Amino acid sequence: MFASTTLTPLRDRLTRDPHVTRLAVILVLLLTFFMLVKTKNFFGIATWQSMAVQFPEFGLMALGVMLTMIIGGIDLSVVGVANMTAIGSATLMMAIAPTGADSPQGYLAVVAAIAFSLIVGAIAGAFNGFLIAKVKIPAILVTLGTFELFTGIAVIITGGKPASGLPAQYGEIMAQRVFGIVPMPLIIFILATVVIAVLMYKTAFGTKLYMLGSNETAARFSGLKTDNLIIRTYMTSGIYASAAGLVMLANYNSAKADYGSTYTLLAVLIVVLGGVNPNGGSGRLSGVILAVVVLQVLSSLLNTFPNISNFYRPLIWGGVLLLVIVVNQWTKKGRLSSLLGLKGNKK
Amino acid sequence: MAKLMRRLTKSNEFYLLLVIIAVSIVIQLRSGQFFTANNLVDLANAMVVPGIFAVGAFMVLVAGGIDVSFPALASLSVYATTRVLVDAGYTGGMWLPFVMVIVAGAILGAFNGLFTSRFAVPVLIITLGTASVFSGVMQGVFKSVQIPNLPEGMSEFGRSTLFVATNPVSGLTSNMPVAFLILVGVVAAAFVVMKYTIFGRGLYAIGGDESAAARAGFKVRKIKFWLFVVVGIIASLAGLVRTSMMDQMHPTNLLGMELMVIAAVVLGGASITGGTGTLTGTMLGTLLIVIVQNSMILVGIPTFWQGFALGVLILVGTGISAVQLTRSRKRAPALVQG
Numbered sequence: 001m002f003a004s005t006t007l008t009p010l011r012d013r014l015t016r017d018p019h020v021t022r023l024a025v026i027l028v029l030l031l032t033f034f035m036l037v038k039t040k041n042f043f044g045i046a047t048w049q050s051m052a053v054q055f056p057e058f059g060l061m062a063l064g065v066m067l068t069m070i071i072g073g074i075d076l077s078v079v080g081v082a083n084m085t086a087i088g089s090a091t092l093m094m095a096i097a098p099t100g101a102d103s104p105q106g107y108l109a110v111v112a113a114i115a116f117s118l119i120v121g122a123i124a125g126a127f128n129g130f131l132i133a134k135v136k137i138p139a140i141l142v143t144l145g146t147f148e149l150f151t152g153i154a155v156i157i158t159g160g161k162p163a164s165g166l167p168a169q170y171g172e173i174m175a176q177r178v179f180g181i182v183p184m185p186l187i188i189f190i191l192a193t194v195v196i197a198v199l200m201y202k203t204a205f206g207t208k209l210y211m212l213g214s215n216e217t218a219a220r221f222s223g224l225k226t227d228n229l230i231i232r233t234y235m236t237s238g239i240y241a242s243a244a245g246l247v248m249l250a251n252y253n254s255a256k257a258d259y260g261s262t263y264t265l266l267a268v269l270i271v272v273l274g275g276v277n278p279n280g281g282s283g284r285l286s287g288v289i290l291a292v293v294v295l296q297v298l299s300s301l302l303n304t305f306p307n308i309s310n311f312y313r314p315l316i317w318g319g320v321l322l323l324v325i326v327v328n329q330w331t332k333k334g335r336l337s338s339l340l341g342l343k344g345n346k347k
Numbered sequence: 348m349a350k351l352m353r354r355l356t357k358s359n360e361f362y363l364l365l366v367i368i369a370v371s372i373v374i375q376l377r378s379g380q381f382f383t384a385n386n387l388v389d390l391a392n393a394m395v396v397p398g399i400f401a402v403g404a405f406m407v408l409v410a411g412g413i414d415v416s417f418p419a420l421a422s423l424s425v426y427a428t429t430r431v432l433v434d435a436g437y438t439g440g441m442w443l444p445f446v447m448v449i450v451a452g453a454i455l456g457a458f459n460g461l462f463t464s465r466f467a468v469p470v471l472i473i474t475l476g477t478a479s480v481f482s483g484v485m486q487g488v489f490k491s492v493q494i495p496n497l498p499e500g501m502s503e504f505g506r507s508t509l510f511v512a513t514n515p516v517s518g519l520t521s522n523m524p525v526a527f528l529i530l531v532g533v534v535a536a537a538f539v540v541m542k543y544t545i546f547g548r549g550l551y552a553i554g555g556d557e558s559a560a561a562r563a564g565f566k567v568r569k570i571k572f573w574l575f576v577v578v579g580i581i582a583s584l585a586g587l588v589r590t591s592m593m594d595q596m597h598p599t600n601l602l603g604m605e606l607m608v609i610a611a612v613v614l615g616g617a618s619i620t621g622g623t624g625t626l627t628g629t630m631l632g633t634l635l636i637v638i639v640q641n642s643m644i645l646v647g648i649p650t651f652w653q654g655f656a657l658g659v660l661i662l663v664g665t666g667i668s669a670v671q672l673t674r675s676r677k678r679a680p681a682l683v684q685g
Contacts, residue, residue: 074471131662137669138619140413140471141609145665148606149658155651265475278469311490315483321476325468 018331019275023290030297038304045181047300052186053251055296058263059189059289060244062270063196064125064237066288069271071213071230072280073132073139075237079263080150081124082245086255087154088120089113089246090163097167106169113170117242124150125238129231147264154257164254174250185247192243197285199236209233213280262314269321270295275328295320359616359668363631370638378645384512385521386645392521394637395592398530398630399585400608401615402537403578405629408612409541410574411554411621412470415609416459416478418601420579421586423485424451428587429596430489432498441500444591448583455481456579460572478605485598494596505591526588533581538626540577546570554621607657611636614664618672636660 035042061078068075096109124146131142157163174184200206208229212219220226244263249255274291276283295317302308302316375381400417407414428447437443462473485491497505508522541547549570552560561567590596615632617624639656643649 131666135666135669136673137662137665140469141613141619141661141665144606144609145658145661147658148654148661152652152655152658155654160651262479265479268472268475272468272472278472279467309487309490311486312483312488314479315487318476318479318481318483322462322473322480325462325466325473325476329466329468 019287019328020284020290022327023274023287023294027290027294027297030294030301034297034301038301041300041304049177049181049183051296051300052183054299055292056185056189056247057244057251057260058266058270059292059296060192060240060247061263061267062274062288062292063192064240065267066271066274066276066283066285067196067200067209067233068139068237069276069278070209070280070283071233072216073230073234074143074268074278075125075128075234075241076140076143076264076268077124077128077147077150078237078241078244078267079260080147080154081121081238081241082248082263083255083257083259084124084150084154084157084245085117085120085242086245086249086259087157087163087257089117090166090249090255091157092116093167093170094163094165097169099165101167103169106167109167110170110173114246117246118239121238121240121242121245122235123238125235125241126231128238129234132234133227133230151257154255158255158257160257162254162256166249166253171250171253174247185250188243188247192240193285193289196236196240200285205229205232210281213277213282215281262317265314265317265321266295269317269324272321272328273324359671360625360628360631363615363628363635367631367635367638370635370642374638374642374646378642378647380645381642383514383516385514385517385519388512388521388523390634390637390641391527392524393641394633395524395526395530396585396589397604397608397611397637398633399533399581399588400604401611401629401633402533402626403581403585404605404608405612405615405617405624405626406537406541406550406574406581407470407578408609408617408619409554409621409624410550410571411557412463413609413619414459414470414474414575414578415605416474416481417578417582417608418586418604419478419481419485420452420455420459421582421589422598422601423481424448424455424579424583425586425590426485426489426491426494426596426598427451429494429497429501429590432501433494433496437498437500439498439500441504444498444501444587445584448587449580452579452581452583453576454579455583456576457572459579460575463575464568464571482599482602491598493598497591497594497596501587501591502594505594524592526592529584529588533584534626534630537581541626546573550574551622554618554623556622606661607636607640608633610657610661610664613668614660616668618668619665620672632664 041047061082064078065075090113093109093113096112097105101109128139128142128146131137131146132139176184178184178187200209208219208224211222211224212226212229216226245255248259252259270291271283271288272278273294274283274288276288298316299313302313371381380386400421403417404414425448428444428451431447432444459474459477462477463470466473504525507525509525509527510523511520512523513520541550545565549560549565549567552563552565553567553570557567586601589601593600611633612624612629613619613632614635615624615628615630617629636657639660640653643653643656
């Protein structure tokens with residue numbers, strides 16, 4: 001009896017969102033496979049540290065894309081925003097602290113660059129939001145266009161060459177291990193996740209996002225300032241993309257207009273994999289975070305097999321995305337749920 | 348005459364034509380090189396591949412979706428074809444490569460169609476997935492490398508010209524490729540299909556309102572499936588033409604063209620939400636983008652401004668059509684009452 005009272009809510013929680021359940025199961029299977037096949041890598045701390053340095057790049061982008069997809073839009077410009085802001089802040093840093101500058105000047109440059117990058121990211125995102133909400137261009141086209149635009153600006157600033165020669169202080173801060181083991185990018189990612197969780201589940205803004213995504217007309221008639229809401233959502237996505245740009249800047253120790261070209265697909269893949277409905281209105285943060293982790297573990301696992309070429313990666317990402325689409329549709333029709341003994345929510 | 352004028356001034360194509368004329372005159376004034384025989388032939392030459400792609404993208408857009416997989420699809424089907432032919436030491440004519448890419452394109456298109464017709468997920472997201480499957484198959488499974496020597500038939504087709512235009516001042520010559528006829532053929536065929544067949548009218552109907560189209564008796568699923576088969580074929584033809592004209596197979600050469608092509612179609616006035624658009628507009632949109640890209644050098648703007656210019660073009664083009672759409676929606680109730 002004791003067992004049933006404590007277990008039922010847990011089971012309820014686990015089965016409430018089938019995506020989250022499924023992802024959790026997949027993650028456990030993946031980790032078990034990893035542990036059995038590549039035991040040495042699995043128990044080495046370096047494996048996990050290198051993962052924690054990598055995934056915040058696209059993980060942060062995915063968080064932004066998630067918000068835009070919940071309101072029924074999409075943000076394909078995240079990679080453009082990330083590269084543009086990374087190049088902008090790299091240029092700024094090198095202007096404030098040219099090679100040979102002393103360390104206080106270097107730290108000043110770092111602080112200025114981070115602030116600059118986040119502000120430009122917010123402006124770029126707000127620009128997206130403005131075009132979508134006020135000019136009423138579909139989000140897909142706006143962000144395809146601004147992706148070109150932002151990448152174009154990045155190319156113009158650098159003339160197509162990588163921007164490098166950052167002050168050493170930047171690399172120093174970003175390469176720090178908190179408590180000796182936790183890499184800085186992971187800290188940034190966790191911080192960003194907490195902020196977005198509070199936004200989504202503890203503020204009116206979050207509730208309004210879901211309302212807007214389920215039915216824009218109804219949301220407008222209920223008195224929501226939809227235009228304002230859309231602009232703020234894309235602004236948040238822009239800020240997250242610029243944070244991703246800062247992490248990329250640290251990881252490559254340089255910035256270039258065409259870094260991370262596969263991340264657009266990856267971010268969309270993560271969000272759809274995490275159970276966010278591309279038509280808006282539903283999806284949970286926990287699903288998206290799990291999806292980020294699943295993909296990073298899968299990617300690191302692939303890395304440990306030297307005979308699998310890197311070129312297979314797009315094939316695997318694309319295949320996973322298509323598989324998720326198929327499985328999601330089946331769940332909706334109740335085929336998979338009935339298979340797993342869950343309650344099917346037939347449309 | 349007045350009626351014709353009124354119709355003209357209402358159409359998006361008319362304004363696009365005015366913009367093209369204005370841009371041409373500006374470039375002519377700044378460089379004095381625009382209205383020369385060889386520059387015009389160069390433009391026609393540069394329009395072949397994006398033009399053929401644009402026809403396919405246009406058809407998908409009319410049906411209410413955005414396809415971003417066609418460059419990857421074309422690369423894969425042309426790479427497979429070239430690889431097989433080169434390995435087999437094929438020396439025959441151009442007909443076999445054509446047949447092979449059409450078959451390969453149809454199969455890959457069917458793969459797209461299978462997903463897009465059955466799953467209620469935006470075409471953009473599905474084709475993002477299939478595009479990366481296609482390029483993954485090409486680069487991973489086929490271990491694609493540059494193929495410098497094409498079969499003789501393909502090289503010959505790529506070199507063959509309709510006529511040669513010479514600039515009387517500078518003495519520069521430009522060749523009008525035979526491949527231009529393929530663009531003309533594809534456009535003509537698409538025109539007939541879109542205007543006079545149930546399939547074509549079905550695409551407009553689906554793009555306008557999918558459930559209304561189904562109620563009206565269109566077989567929505569079937570039409571969507573065959574749409575992607577057709578688009579796969581069209582895209583593969585464009586890929587074959589590009590490869591033949593470059594006289595080498597460069598696997599990743601086409602990738603990344605999707606944005607420019609979609610921009611061209613949208614500039615041409617095809618509504619992004621589906622249901623409207625004309626081939627004339629699509630071709631004019633492509634022409635405008637090709638002019639802008641080709642003429643930056645003539646006017647003396649560094650080429651790295653290209654991405655920026657393309658982004659601005661997309662946003663301005665879609666912005667104008669979005670504003671028009673909002674206005675016409677606002678006017679609609681008044682019309683009903685009046």
